[in-house]
Amino acid sequence: MGKVNIKWTGKMAFNVEVGGFNIPIDATEKVGGMNGGPQPKPLTLASLGGCTGMDVISILTKMRVKPDYFNVEVNGELTDEHPKYYHKIHIRYIFRGRDLPMAKLEKAINLSQDRYCGVTEMLNKAAEITHEIVIEE
Amino acid sequence: MGKVNIKWTGKMAFNVEVGGFNIPIDATEKVGGMNGGPQPKPLTLASLGGCTGMDVISILTKMRVKPDYFNVEVNGELTDEHPKYYHKIHIRYIFRGRDLPMAKLEKAINLSQDRYCGVTEMLNKAAEITHEIVIEE
Numbered sequence: 001m002g003k004v005n006i007k008w009t010g011k012m013a014f015n016v017e018v019g020g021f022n023i024p025i026d027a028t029e030k031v032g033g034m035n036g037g038p039q040p041k042p043l044t045l046a047s048l049g050g051c052t053g054m055d056v057i058s059i060l061t062k063m064r065v066k067p068d069y070f071n072v073e074v075n076g077e078l079t080d081e082h083p084k085y086y087h088k089i090h091i092r093y094i095f096r097g098r099d100l101p102m103a104k105l106e107k108a109i110n111l112s113q114d115r116y117c118g119v120t121e122m123l124n125k126a127a128e129i130t131h132e133i134v135i136e137e
Numbered sequence: 138m139g140k141v142n143i144k145w146t147g148k149m150a151f152n153v154e155v156g157g158f159n160i161p162i163d164a165t166e167k168v169g170g171m172n173g174g175p176q177p178k179p180l181t182l183a184s185l186g187g188c189t190g191m192d193v194i195s196i197l198t199k200m201r202v203k204p205d206y207f208n209v210e211v212n213g214e215l216t217d218e219h220p221k222y223y224h225k226i227h228i229r230y231i232f233r234g235r236d237l238p239m240a241k242l243e244k245a246i247n248l249s250q251d252r253y254c255g256v257t258e259m260l261n262k263a264a265e266i267t268h269e270i271v272i273e274e
Contacts, residue, residue, distance in 0.1 A: 001214060002179040002223065006186035008207035014190050016183045018175040023160055025187045032195065038155040040187025041256055042139040043180045046153045049143035050162045050177025053151050058169065070145035077138060083252060085259035086139065115220060119178055122222035126262040 013037070042076070044086065044123070049074040051119040052091065055112035063104050069096035069136075076127075089123065091131040105133055150174070179213070181223065181260070186211040188256040189228065192249035200241050206233035206273075213264075226260065228268040242270055 005017040009024070012033035016023040025040050027033025038046075053072040060066070071094045076086035093109055113120055113131060120129060142154040146161070149170035153160040162177050164170025175183075190209040197204070208231045213223035230246055250257055250268060257266060 001212070002182050003213075004179050004182040004186055004211045006183065006190050006209040006211065008190065008194055008204075012191050012194065014187055014209075016187060018179045018183055021175045023175070023183070025183075027191055032198075033191075038158040038160070040184050040191065042141050042155045043184035043187065044256060044259065045139050045141040046143065046155055046160070046162075047177050047180035047184065049141055050151055050153060050180065053143050053145065054149050054164055054170075054177065057145055057149065061169075067145075072143040072151075074141045074143065075138070076140075078255070083255040083258040085255040118215070118220040118222040119181060121220040122181065122260070122263040126259045 041086075045074040045076050045089065048089065048117075048119045048123055048129075049091065052109075052112045052117045055116045056093065056108045059108035059111055060104065063108065065101060065104050065108075067095045067097040067100060070094070086123075086127050089127045089129045091129065092134055093131060094134045094136060096136045100135055102133070102135070105135075109133060178223075182211040182213050182226065185226065185254075185256045185260055185266075186228065189246075189249045189254045192253045193230065193245045196245035196248055197241065200245065202238060202241050202245075204232045204234040204237060207231070223260075223264050226264045226266045228266065229271055230268060231271045231273060233273045237272055239270070239272070242272075246270060 006014045012027035024037035026036040049072040073092040075090045077088040078084040143151045149164035161174035163173040186209040210229040212227045214225040215221040216224045
């Protein structure tokens with residue numbers, strides 16, 4: 001189960017309460033907001049990136065692989081037609097570290113994308129989800 | 138387009154950067170986290186509730202309907218099978234205010250759910266999304 005409260009705080013602003021934590025969200029000035037927080041739609045991408053990111057770091061830890069830096073960059077492409085949603089999502093898993101074993105990185109990511117990540121399982125019914133692995137020097 | 142960075146900050150914690158705003162996310166202690174922020178999966182529900190909440194308040198403002206209080210409560214039911222995702226989502230639109238016109242509330246919500254909200258359009262390919270309107274005294 002999951003339960004989230006999104007309480008109106010004036011104009012286009014809301015406070016999201018999730019698991020005891022609060023996140024202010026808002027719209028941009030262009031559509032009547034005050035840009036006081038992130039917009040709601042990209043939170044879907046944040047949910048996906050956080051889910052798979054936690055899977056990957058958890059699996060890598062079990063494999064005794066510890067990167068110096070790990071960033072999950074999620075890019076969503078909206079449909080042309082309204083209501084616009086992300087019909088293509090590309091995830092870049094970006095690592096830095098010495099002698100990172102590519103085969104283990106690939107294995108951890110494939111386990112997340114194919115078997116563990118519930119958000120991927122949900123969103124891939126609406127979007128084509130692709131990914132790449134980037135090792136930065 | 139949408140772009141989100143989810144950067145690892147240690148153990149199971151990540152910092153989400155979206156549109157210039159930062160949200161720390163984390164896992165619970167039970168799975169190796171430190172409970173330093175919301176978990177990623179319910180952010181999908183937050184995205185949905187924020188999207189439809191902004192639609193509804195925007196439409197109601199144009200209709201010159203101004204509630205004293207408006208809260209969007211989103212409940213997601215996870216699948217039994219792994220990877221677990223929300224296969225049923227129920228949205229409760231909760232209002233308080235004097236002489237709120239139910240027909241206009243219904244119209245605003247139906248416009249959001251049927252025509253405007255891109256997150257609904259995306260998630261209803263994976264989940265059965267239902268809703269109700271609650272007017273509290």
